[in-house]
Amino acid sequence: MRPIGNTDIIDVTAIDSVIDLRLMSMIAFNNMLSSNNVSTSQQQKQQHVRIEGHDQQVVASSPMPSAATLSIAESKELTGLTHECGVFGAIACGDWPTQIDIAHVICLGLVALQHRGQESAGIATSEGKCSKNFNVHKGMGMISTLFNDDSMKKLRGNLGIGHTRYSTAGASEVVNCQPFVVHTAHGAMALAHNGELVNNESLRREVLGRGVGLSTHSDSELIAQSLCCTPEGVSEHDGPNWPARIRHFMMFAPLSYSLVIMLKDKIYAVRDTYGNRPLCIGKIVPINSGHAGNSTVTPADGWVVSSESCGFLSIGARYEREVEPGEIVELTRKGYRTVDIVERPDFKRMAFCIFEYVYFARSDSIFEGQMVYSVRLECGRQLWREAPVDADIVSSVPESGTAAAHGYARESNLEFAEVLCRNRYVGRTFIQPSTRLRQLGVAKKFGALSENVAGKRLVLIDDSIVRGNTIGPIIKLLRDAGALEVHIRIASPPLQYPCYMGINIPTREELIANKLNAKQLARHVGADSLAYLSVAGLVQTVQRKHVASGKPTGHCTACLTGEYPGGLPDELSW
Secondary structure, eight states, X not given: OOOOOOOEXXXXXXXOOOOOGGGGGGSOTTOOTTOOOOOHHHHTTOOEEEEETTEEEEESOOOOOHHHHHHHHHHHHHHSOBOOEEEEEEEEOSSSSOSSOHHHHHHHHXXXXXXXXXXXXXXXXXXXXXXXXXXXXXXXXXXXXXXXXXXXXXXXXXEEEEEEEXXXXXXXXXXXXXXXXXXXXXXXXXXXXXXXXXXXXXXXXXXXXXTOOOSOSOHHHHHHHHTTSOOTTOOOTTSOOHHHHHHHHHHHOOSOEEEEEEOSSOEEEEEXXXXXXXXXXXXXXXXXXXSGGGGGGSOOSEEEEESOSTTTGGGTEEEEEEOOTTEEEEEXXXXXXXXXXOOOXXXXXXXXXXXXXXXXXXXXXXXXXXXXXXXXXXXXXXXXXXXXXXXXXXXXXXXXXXXXXXXXXXXXXXXXXXXXXXXXXXXXXXXXXXXXXXXXXXXXXXXXXXXXXXXXXXXXXXXXXXXXXXXXHHHHHHHHTTOSEEEEEESSOOOOSOOOSSOBOXXXXXXXXXXXXXXXXXXHHTOSEEEEOOHHHHHHHHHHHHHHHTOOOOEEOHHHXXXXXXOOOSSOOO
């Protein structure tokens, strides 16, 4: 990689202010954008940046105080697994200025991706006229707290990108909020990134060694800096060759990333050559276009690109297809096209994260031509084949294990019945980090439907076990409600290895599967029995449609097997 040229990173930081972030946990997870009346203290958390040339104006402000960091740490300790990030982009077709409110489309797209990250969010838009003029609004917190009527009005544009973040590389601070905006020799560029670079440390040392300063610890900034230089042997006399720059970066960074990159009048959607992180394309159709199946003959009002397809219908878009591994897709007002495909080494297979199916993705998302809900349902069927049990009813830990529980019940011909009632008003941030109080907090999150439980032998399905702290109190709750037996079935294999590709999985020492086998864990949590879905069973379930069609496929199972698709990173942090 050549030395990176002189560029000015736009550090969109804000002025310190003391805000009680615990108020944020009382905001409902799925607040829609219509709840635009935020309090004065919430408005202080916002920032709006107008970028013109090398100048920037920051209006309102706030990095998060330490209370926010504590609440995030408590949330991580409670859940064990945390999501990565979500990226979204939209561009209007036809003549500009468009009648489509691009900022609102992106905001609602990010609401649909909120499950992928709740620490920070941001949107950058372009009117497509000036390469030195982007509108940016980003900050710490949930979508519903960051974007109100005033901020949305300032995000004028005909195209834009957005990001919702959970930090994997880089601290949970305002300075690391995305999209990142940088000045290049050819104008401003905005970038949003889902994933984590395997060679983050070596690339950082290389960049710093060439005298290029970095304003954050985020690997997303490394990507932005890498795209600012012209590769050797590439002529740019007629203007920048962005596909060549992107290819140049991809040759040096094997995984893991899905990127949306915005320039003055176009967006690039990029997926790493292994296809580790998801990315898909959707078509914005006229409101009266009808059923999604008719979208192929319907003219496009615009195009969107997203980590998941789950929000497409809510914004009037229809699922088109996935961005293929290694593909560079260019979106303009005229449509989209593939401008390049970077191939994997011949001996390497595709490595889409299998835990997207198990845990991270929303059930109505589509990956590899199949809906996540259907895969989870089939995982439950396979779980019954591998670990049957004599019982009266099947149920789930809501809502993560529900689809698999339905599959288990259908395959076993047992009745499915709800046994746990979730209290949606107990926020994670209020649960203290000690083991005892954490367990009490988990119990407070659920109530038992005693009429469905009393005198019954119960199979309880969950999607995964990480630290093993939450399942014990739930079992005790069910026994106190009168359950005769409680058998635990997990619709995924034991988690035994950490992930360095954009998912925060605890260290090996913290993963309960490295300490206790299934029988020992059953005794530890008070279950009558406990069994996991096998790795072979999970892979078979996920790949069943592809095997039938003959389509090549491949999935990353590193957190289950320790077999990392790109090898180990330069410097291990666990």
